[in-house]
Amino acid sequence: MRDELVAALLRTLGRPRRVLLTGWFSLRHGEATAGDVLAGRHVSAALAAAGVPHDTAWSPGFRPRALSLDAARPEEYDTLLFVCGPVHGPHVAALHDRFGSCRRLAAGVSVVDPADPAATGFHEILPRDGTAAPARPDLAAGAPVGPPPPVAGVILCHGQGEYGRRRRHEEVNARITGWLAGQDCARVPVDTRLATDDWRLCATGEQFLSLVSRFDLVLTTRLHGLVLALRTGTPVIAVDPVAGGAKLTAQAHA
Numbered sequence: 001m002r003d004e005l006v007a008a009l010l011r012t013l014g015r016p017r018r019v020l021l022t023g024w025f026s027l028r029h030g031e032a033t034a035g036d037v038l039a040g041r042h043v044s045a046a047l048a049a050a051g052v053p054h055d056t057a058w059s060p061g062f063r064p065r066a067l068s069l070d071a072a073r074p075e076e077y078d079t080l081l082f083v084c085g086p087v088h089g090p091h092v093a094a095l096h097d098r099f100g101s102c103r104r105l106a107a108g109v110s111v112v113d114p115a116d117p118a119a120t121g122f123h124e125i126l127p128r129d130g131t132a133a134p135a136r137p138d139l140a141a142g143a144p145v146g147p148p149p150p151v152a153g154v155i156l157c158h159g160q161g162e163y164g165r166r167r168r169h170e171e172v173n174a175r176i177t178g179w180l181a182g183q184d185c186a187r188v189p190v191d192t193r194l195a196t197d198d199w200r201l202c203a204t205g206e207q208f209l210s211l212v213s214r215f216d217l218v219l220t221t222r223l224h225g226l227v228l229a230l231r232t233g234t235p236v237i238a239v240d241p242v243a244g245g246a247k248l249t250a251q252a253h254a
Contacts, residue, residue: 005136006046008126009081009107016079019047019054020102022095024085025062026069032062039084039108039139054081074099082106084139087119096121108139150216151186153234155225163242172221172241180219188215192224223248 013019023040024030040056047054055077058066080095080102087109096104096117106122111130113119129135156173180187190211195201202208209232212218218229218236226248229236240248 003046003142005108005126005128005139006042006142009043009105010046010050010052012105012124012126013052013079013081016052016103018077019052019079019081020072020077020099021047021054021056021081021083022069023083026057026059027091028059028061028069029091030059030085032059035138035140036084038143038145042139042143043081043083043107045144069095069098074101077102080104082109082122084108086110086112087122087125088112088116089118092118093121108136149184149186151188151214152180152183153188153190153212153215153218153229154180155190155192155218155220155222155229157222157241160242163246166243166246167241168243169221169241172239176219176221176239185217190225192222192228221248223251226251 021040021044023036025032025036025040044054044056055067055072057069057072060068060070077099080099082092082095082105086092087106093116104122105124105126106119107126108128109125109130111119111125111127114131119125125131127133127136128138154177156176158169158173160167160169191201192208193201194203194205194208196203202211209228212229212234213232215229215234218225218234220226220229220236220238221241226236226238238248238252240246242248
């Protein structure tokens with residue numbers, strides 16, 4: 001069962017006074033991957049449903065206004081819980097020193113080296129893989145999620161030196177990407193260049209049209225970003241990066 005690991009975790013936890021929920025998303029030099037964050041969300045929801053008081057620690061590089069490991073006071077917790085990712089390396093091992101007064105558990109993790117201090121420092125590990133026990137489904141697979149946000153294709157132009165002093169490409173692109181960063185959408189950078197020797201680029205016009213047609217929205221500073229999005233029926237926001245307007249504006253009026 002997908003929630004077998006969560007059930008085992010709750011049995012292992014018992015009735016702690018307060019849990020500090022951590023993962024690689026908590027480490028200043030770690031990574032907040034989608035899978036790690038969703039795994040943390042799954043466990044947080046399970047703890048809340050079971051009435052277990054807990055806080056989640058976040059890397060200040062990912063959520064600078066949230067509780068960080070540096071700000072979390074070990075004496076306020078009796079249990080540290082680490083979820084997802086490998087229990088390996090000095091950054092994970094450092095948790096055992098800072099939170100040495102806490103009972104330390106790991107759940108849904110990969111045990112790369114059972115002898116690594118990062119692994120041996122936990123009082124108990126409920127692994128997803130890496131031991132003689134059968135592999136368990138990853139915690140991210142059962143995480144509660146909201147409705148899917150829209151997917152935006154972002155097609156920007158960075159060149160066009162022929163427009164000389166009328167170029168506003170850097171400013172316009174910065175404004176667009178800065179605005180996009182604050183929107184609840186999945187952002188996909190797209191290049192109109194075709195290539196047969198670069199897997200990151202489409203090789204044919206048909207491939208590009210197929211890609212654009214999958215988006216809910218296109219934002220572009222390129223003429224063909226506008227033209228080909230409209231051809232596929234994809235809504236488009238087009239911004240001319242040339243002062244006074246140039247070929248993109250002309251095409252919009254054509």
